[in-house]
Structures are given as structure tokens and as C-alpha cells.
Amino acid sequence: LEALEAIDNNLESVGEEEVEELKKVSSKYEIKRRPFYKQRAKVIERIPSFWIKAIENHEVLGAFVSDSDIAVFEHLKEVDVIASPEDHEECQIIFKFAPSNPFLETCRLQVDKKRKSDQGKASKEKYELAYHPVKWKPGKDVTKRSNNANEKANGKKRSHDDADPTSFFLFFSPGNEQSMLIAELIATDLFPRAPAFYTGQANESDSDEGERSLGSEDSDDDDE
Numbered sequence: 077l078e079a080l081e082a083i084d085n086n087l088e089s090v091g092e093e094e095v096e097e098l099k100k101v102s103s104k105y106e107i108k109r110r111p112f113y114k115q116r117a118k119v120i121e122r123i124p125s126f127w128i129k130a131i132e133n134h135e136v137l138g139a140f141v142s143d144s145d146i147a148v149f150e151h152l153k154e155v156d157v158i159a160s161p162e163d164h165e166e167c168q169i170i171f172k173f174a175p176s177n178p179f180l181e182t183c184r185l186q187v188d189k190k191r192k193s194d195q196g197k198a199s200k201e202k203y204e205l206a207y208h209p210v211k212w213k214p215g216k217d218v219t220k221r222s223n224n225a226n227e228k229a230n231g232k233k234r235s236h237d238d239a240d241p242t243s244f245f246l247f248f249s250p251g252n253e254q255s256m257l258i259a260e261l262i263a264t265d266l267f268p269r270a271p272a273f274y275t276g277q278a279n280e281s282d283s284d285e286g287e288r289s290l291g292s293e294d295s296d297d298d299d300e
Contacts, residue, residue, distance in 0.1 A: 099163055099164055099165065102164045103159065103160070103161055103162065103163065103164040106159045106161075106164045107161060109268075113156070116270075116271075117154050117156065120154070120270070120271075121153055121154060123274075125149075125150060126270075126274055127149060127152045127154075127155055127270075128141075128146060128149035128150060128152065129273075129274050130266065130270050130271075130273040130274040131149070131244070131266065131273075133273045133274065133276050133278070133279060134261070134265070134266055134273050134278075135279060136257075136261055137244070137258065137261055137262070137266060140242070140243075140244040140246075140247070140254070140258065141242075141244045142218070142242040142243050142244070144218040144243065145218055145243055145244045145245060147179070147218075148173075148177070148179045148180070148218055148245065149244075151173045151174045151176075151177035151178075151179065151180075152171060152172070152173055153172050153173060153174055154170075154171075154172040155169075155170070155171055155172075155262070155266075155267060155270070156168075156169075156170040156172070156267075157169055157170070157262065157263045157267040158170070159263075163191060165189065165191075165203060166188075166189060166190050166191055166203070167188070167189050167263050168186060168187075168188050168189075169186065169187045169188070169189065169259055169262050169263060170184060170185070170186045171184070171185040171186075171248075172184050173185070178213065178216065179212060179213055179216040179218070180210070180211070180212060180213065180216075181211040181212065181213055182208075182209065182210055182211045184208075185208070185210055185245075185248045186208040186248075187205055187206070187207055187208070187247065187248060187255070187259060188205065188206040188207075188208075189203055189204075189205055189206075189256075189259050189260075189263065190203065190204060190205075190206055191203055192204050201256075203256075205250075205255055205256060205259060207248065207249060207250050208248075210245075210248050210249060218243055218245055219243045219245050219246050219249070244258075247259070
């Protein structure tokens, strides 16, 4: 057993080395994508309600959006994800709103995903989120519980006693247990495929892939 454990440890080390090398390759191509993301942002800014439509069309992220959130999202001008050149999983997630919006004093909402400084063996999570202060205009904080809240995200636990558990904007403050999931989906799914989510083609593509996968499994069963 000791011999097997030693081999497993060696295999695990090779696997970790592979992950780090793949990150370097991904980071290289992320740098190449940046100019095209900037070009895309200029085009998107001219399309009304682009980002709220893309977010609502996302199967998972759309479930966190309440009716109250939609009015705020109408003033969202840009979503940006800036990956670290050293580790593409480290990134800044930035939502930029029109300065004239009637909801937010802070027009730039930001969450940073970064590598944990303390990564003991007991911890499975290698990354954590860092938050930037959010200031709402008086009486405009849509994360507060209201009687008109859309119950799309039923079953999600409240982070604060006075928080509306359905608001997407809870992502920008500490205490939301779904924040890491939201961060990963924005960075790796919504942002790179934003036009496809806006048109709805992303969901169709994902559905087709799922059907092909099921068909392949059925074929394998038949062969047996």
C-alpha cells in the first residue's frame, strides 16, 4: 500500500504540473483575445439592453435576476473580465453602468477572483473573491428585501436578514454563498460567449451538444 501511495503522489504531482502549464498556455491566448474584446465592447454599447438579455438567457445566471434588478441592468453599459497574465483563473469582473443611472453612486461594480495566499491541504478552494464597496443611491438598493421580489431563485439562502435572496446584485457584496459559482460562470461562459447568449444561440448549442452526448451513450449501450 505504501508503494501505491507513493505512485499516486507522483501522479498527483504530474497532474498539478500539467494544470499549471495549461494555465500558462490559456493566459497567452487570453492576452491575444483582449483587443478583440475591446472592439466587441464598443459594438455592444450601441445595442440596447444587450447585457440584461444575455444574462437572462443564461440558464444559471438568469435565475439570480429579480424583477427589481432588470431596471438597474437597463443602465449597464459594459461587462469586462480582465484575466491575470500569470494565471487566467485570477481575474477582475467589472460591470460598468451609465453615470446618469438613478440607482448607483458607484458606476463601476467589481469583484476580483484571486489565488488564496494560504492554501493548506485542508482547503479545497484555491481561489477567493475580493469585493469593492458598492454605494446605492438613497432608497434604490435592490438587494434589500421587497414585497415585489421575483421568486425565480427560490430555495437560495439569504446572506443577510434584510437582503432580497433573489437579487443578482448580492454577487457584488460578501456573504453570498453562490458568488464563486457566479464569478466562474461570468468569466468562463457568459463573457466569452456574450453575443451567443444575447441571441439565444448559446443555449441551443449547449442543448445540441447534450443530445449528441446522450445519443453517443445510447449507441455505446446498443453495441454492448
